Amino acid sequence: MLILVCASILGFASAKSLEARWATCGSLVEVASAEFESVPQDEMVVSGSEVVLSCSLYASPQATISWFFRDQRITNHAPAMVENSLPNRKLGQSLVESRLRIPCVDVHTAGEYTCTATTPCTPPNLFLSASAQVMIAPTNKVSRCNASSSFDSPNPSPSSPFISQFTVSRLEMPGGVIQLMCRAQGNPQPEVTWHRLGEAEELIDITNHHSYMKLSNGDLLVMGDDDKVTESFRCTAKNQHGEDTTDSTIIYVNADEN
Structure with a gap:
């Protein structure tokens, strides 16, 4: 049963038009919306420490959430694409949490991190964003992170x-x-x-x-x-x-x- 539903969804998605997307936005259980439930918090840690930043979002339909570091995109989480492709579907409200793990904080990974979010029903070029600073605490001991801990390392x-x-x-x-x-x-x-x-x-x-x-x-x-x-x-x-x-x-x- 569910497999047959998925097959029909994927077929519809391949031919889905902009008009159909906005029709979906008009048939939500709740009015199309997006707002932060929580935002990332500033962190001050000892060099070499691991840090986890998080943000959570109430949205209808579910949102695409991305993380930026010093204005450069480092992660991008696609929304629930299958359910968003359903025709004549009444989508409810979701609470989604996104987390970013920084495995080793040093001078190269300290700085401003931003969580951004947009939904299929968000007007073009509009999005929510919230930022936090990751800072290194003053100390006489300095730890250096190896290259494999960076976000773009080819050999993590x-x-x-x-x-x-x-x-x-x-x-x-x-x-x-x-x-x-x-x-x-x-x-x-x-x-x-x-x-x-x-x-x-x-x-x-x-x-x-x-x-x-x-x-x-x-x-x-x-x-x-x-x-x-x-x-x-x-x-x-x-x-x-x-x-x-x-x-x-x-x-x-x-x-x-x-």
């Missing part, structure tokens, strides 16, 4: 998994196709798995379940259940150096409540 050092963008929650109509994001980084590239969380938060295998499908980028497609009020999932990214996990929750609302 081995590293544990790090989920850099994920869907925290979704407010959705029941019965539709929902794309939960889970984008993982690491060296080697982590393997991503999904489980549904039971009432006691036990992990329930959904590998061969007809209502769920993992995409090649790590995201999960969920065929919304008309009988459920809410359901939660856990994304796990794992390689030989460790693992990282995040949880996502879908809350279903019927049309009469909107």
Whole structure:
């Protein structure tokens, strides 16, 4: 069932026009919107330390989030492209968190970092942005980072998994196709798995379940259940150096409540 839906989505996406995109924007459960729930915070650390910056965004539909360092783009996270390609689809509101891992702060990686966001329904050339400064604390000890820790290194050092963008929650109509994001980084590239969380938060295998499908980028497609009020999932990214996990929750609302 879900595989057939995906095939029709991809066929539609290949021929989708600008008019169809704006038609999607006009059929949202919530009015098209985007606003920060949290913004990156300034950090002062000892040279050689690891730092994680984060920003989170309420948006309808889900947003594209990018990170810039000294005005140069260093990461770009595409939105939930499959669900945004659905014709006549009522997309709800999402809370998405994006995280940036700076593995080693030194004079080359200290400075201003900016989180920017835009949605398919954002007017052209308009976007949200929020910046933070990463600073090196005064100290007599100076640590130097090797070249493999830089953002553009062709030979990055081995590293544990790090989920850099994920869907925290979704407010959705029941019965539709929902794309939960889970984008993982690491060296080697982590393997991503999904489980549904039971009432006691036990992990329930959904590998061969007809209502769920993992995409090649790590995201999960969920065929919304008309009988459920809410359901939660856990994304796990794992390689030989460790693992990282995040949880996502879908809350279903019927049309009469909107």
